Amino acid sequence: MLRWFPIYGHGSTFTISLPRVTLKEVGLNNEGQSRKLSHEIMVIEDDINLAELLKYELMDSGFHVSYFKSGRKAFQKLKSSPPDAIVQDILLEEGEMDGWAILRELKGSADLNEIPVFVSTALDEREKGISLGAKDYLVKPYKPSQLSKVIMHTLLTNGKQGQILIPQAFHGENKG
Template sequence: MELLLVEDDNHVAAVLSAVLTRHGFGVRHARTGGEALQALTSEGAEFDLVLLGLDLVDMDGFEVCGEIRKRTGAPVIIVTARGDVRSRIHGLNLGAADYVVKPYDTGELIARIRAVSRRTVSKDIVEGVRTVLYLGSLIIDLPSRQVSVDNSFIRLTPKEFDLLALLAGRPGVVFTREQIMDGVWHNSGAWTGNTLGTHISSLRAKLPVPALIEAVRGVGYRIVPPAEG
């Protein structure tokens, strides 16, 4: 899981980054609100979650939270010393998935990160209570964001996983480019004309059956159900 840590204190960021890395997270540190927003919209940026401090040197953290929600579907956990009820309510109303007050136990923070990740499954991907998708021997576990075939895991980037899960949620259904860009990139603007094609090519190269993803000329893409292949 790739995290964007937005924290103005370099020492705090270094300690927390080290702890998160030991627990298997990839961490990128942004010291200011401007750096955070630039990181989110840079080419190839793919973050699963944002840890956001509120006391930043260039922007109010609440303003940054609002801008993040406009640019990405990645959930935001606010981590701050501001523990008053009004701040908590404001942060959650802005779209934060959780609000953690300093000082905190790092074990609890990691548990909260994982809890938010488990429940952050797009309604465009999951219907009803389906949390695991099967395509022949390919297994897509949505809560854990893991893909496996014959008990071997396939390492995907966050956007590659979102793309596969979106298409696999409705095998045989053609998704237009616009639907895919909206469902995976959330119209964030953090993509170019080649973004979708590049991700499709990379995803096909990692799948045991590249032809599982079929291009429908002039429209978009679909998953070919195993029975058809």
């Protein structure tokens, strides 16, 4: 029969670091208390009904959402006030800056290339979207909560700065 008796002061030490989510102050709620929304998300979608669905789904998940119908206007705004993430359609109004052009411009900009872009479109060209720098590519229709989950996971993962501490083994030394 094998018995194990731990020796006090010897053994493994584990350190766990969890990501910190920084919340931004945004306005007051009905009771006059400050409310918190976690991240700024820009939605670029020319279908107003779909844009409203995306906006409310993201807001219900705690995101602050700005909406743009025009790719050109959205790109101008994000240059002056970059969001934490972008949700965009590929097929935007004719004559406008389409989703492919937005991806190329973003990923070619030293100031904007780190912004994660989530494509939400009916166009099934996932490989092209990912190769141009999209963080994820969702083909409509998809579950409404899927977009929020993907964005939150990405933003939390990008904020991780965890570490694992592995102490040196004593190899039979008795330090007491």
